[in-house]
Amino acid sequence: MARKNDVLVRFTDVQKSYDGETLVVKNLNIDISRGEFLTLLGPSGSGKTTTLMMLAGFETPTHGDIELGGKRLNNVPPHKRDIGMVFQNYALFPHMTVSENLAFPLQVRRKGRSEVAERVQRALDMVQLGSFGNRRPAQLSGGQQQRVALARALVFEPTLVLMDEPLGALDKQLREHMQLEIKHLHEQLGITVVYVTHDQSEALTMSDRIAVFHDGVIQQLATPSDLYERPKNAFVAQFIGENNRLNGKVAKLNGSNACLVTLDSGSQVQALPVNVSGEGSPTTLSLRPERVQINPPEGALPNVFDAKVEELIYLGDHIRTRCSLAGSDDFVVKVPNAQGHSSLQRGSRVKLGWAIEDCRALDA
Numbered sequence: 001m002a003r004k005n006d007v008l009v010r011f012t013d014v015q016k017s018y019d020g021e022t023l024v025v026k027n028l029n030i031d032i033s034r035g036e037f038l039t040l041l042g043p044s045g046s047g048k049t050t051t052l053m054m055l056a057g058f059e060t061p062t063h064g065d066i067e068l069g070g071k072r073l074n075n076v077p078p079h080k081r082d083i084g085m086v087f088q089n090y091a092l093f094p095h096m097t098v099s100e101n102l103a104f105p106l107q108v109r110r111k112g113r114s115e116v117a118e119r120v121q122r123a124l125d126m127v128q129l130g131s132f133g134n135r136r137p138a139q140l141s142g143g144q145q146q147r148v149a150l151a152r153a154l155v156f157e158p159t160l161v162l163m164d165e166p167l168g169a170l171d172k173q174l175r176e177h178m179q180l181e182i183k184h185l186h187e188q189l190g191i192t193v194v195y196v197t198h199d200q201s202e203a204l205t206m207s208d209r210i211a212v213f214h215d216g217v218i219q220q221l222a223t224p225s226d227l228y229e230r231p232k233n234a235f236v237a238q239f240i241g242e243n244n245r246l247n248g249k250v251a252k253l254n255g256s257n258a259c260l261v262t263l264d265s266g267s268q269v270q271a272l273p274v275n276v277s278g279e280g281s282p283t284t285l286s287l288r289p290e291r292v293q294i295n296p297p298e299g300a301l302p303n304v305f306d307a308k309v310e311e312l313i314y315l316g317d318h319i320r321t322r323c324s325l326a327g328s329d330d331f332v333v334k335v336p337n338a339q340g341h342s343s344l345q346r347g348s349r350v351k352l353g354w355a356i357e358d359c360r361a362l363d364a
């Protein structure tokens with residue numbers, strides 16, 4: 001894991017505009033620790049690739065500085081940055097064999113013949129393709145090509161590896177296999193990785209920290225569990241995992257641990273004030289489906305509402321139960337398919353309850 005405070009990459013007030021008018025990256029400030037696996041996660045067009053391209057040196061920031069190992073990078077060309085790269089279309093050289101593909105970055109760096117041979121073999125063994133050196137890319141499966149691309153990015157032992165949706169083209173099973181493989185390589189080699197994806201489960205699986213992008217701004221930069229358990233705003237709560245949203249207004253703020261929210265339907269909910277500006281301000285309440293309790297014991301929870309079961313969707317390990325509650329007809333509860341757990345009937349009436357700390361009052 002990363003040694004804390006040992007900063008490898010630093011973005012300071014970085015902005016990027018392609019047309020001189022709109023900023024697609026706005027005031028980016030990030031410190032990436034040596035050895036860290038940092039993921040840029042966000043919807044299409046939010047500025048992830050642009051950020052990676054500036055770090056790689058293929059795009060220049062319109063404003064601000066990027067430092068690598070304490071050195072300002074702005075005028076250093078890509079091939080002098082000591083950065084390995086893997087992209088979605090892995091772009092192996094089709095006319096070269098696998099070994100020649102891997103040797104290329106070493107030859108560019110003027111390594112001797114025996115060192116090249118040794119490092120190529122080691123990199124191929126690392127991605128479990130030790131006997132594939134003489135094949136051409138067209139003679140490999142998609143997943144094997146992706147592993148060659150990974151080996152080629154690592155073969156010259158770069159300080160930093162950038163990956164932009166490297167698994168996008170693979171089927172689900174192979175993608176999940178490669179996620180773990182990349183994660184394990186990262187741990188074994190102690191390299192620093194900046195990874196781009198718009199797949200939240202991929203980000204949660206692989207990362208030490210995740211930067212959630214939206215509109216060229218980092219909405220939250222935190223560990224996977226922090227992002228899921230403690231989203232700072234409605235965008236992050238919506239983007240990471242599933243959440244129930246209830247709209248209302250803050251009726252009363254009781255310090256920093258509780259507030260009373262009047263929903264548009266008139267019901268009142270006790271919630272944790274996270275991102276509200278004061279009494280009277282509109283808010284979105286966010287509540288994870290697995291934190292809702294069905295028919296809780298009398299008096300056990302501060303929030304209990306009557307609900308009607310509208311729809312049951314069987315998903316094997318749990319039953320996704322859609323209910324109507326407090327003016328919403330899309331309130332989802334996850335009922336685990338565990339032994340002894342009572343199942344609900346469509347059309348039946350239940351009480352649903354939740355704790356204050358599980359119900360986050362966020363921006364509207």
Ligand SMILES: Nc1ncnc2c1ncn2[C@@H]1O[C@H](COP(=O)(O)OP(=O)(O)OP(=O)(O)O)[C@@H](O)[C@H]1O
Pocket residue numbers: 018019024042043044045046047048049050051198
């Ligand atoms: N070379 C370019 N010239 C002009 N505009 C660009 C260029 N590259 C990207 N953009 C614009 O900048 C914004 C951010 O694009 P970027 O490629 O960084 O998004 P992204 O987060 O990587 O999205 P995706 O998930 O779709 O890959 C988009 O609005 C895009 O249209």
Ligand SMILES: [Mg+2]
Pocket residue numbers: 048049050
């Ligand atoms: Mg992109």
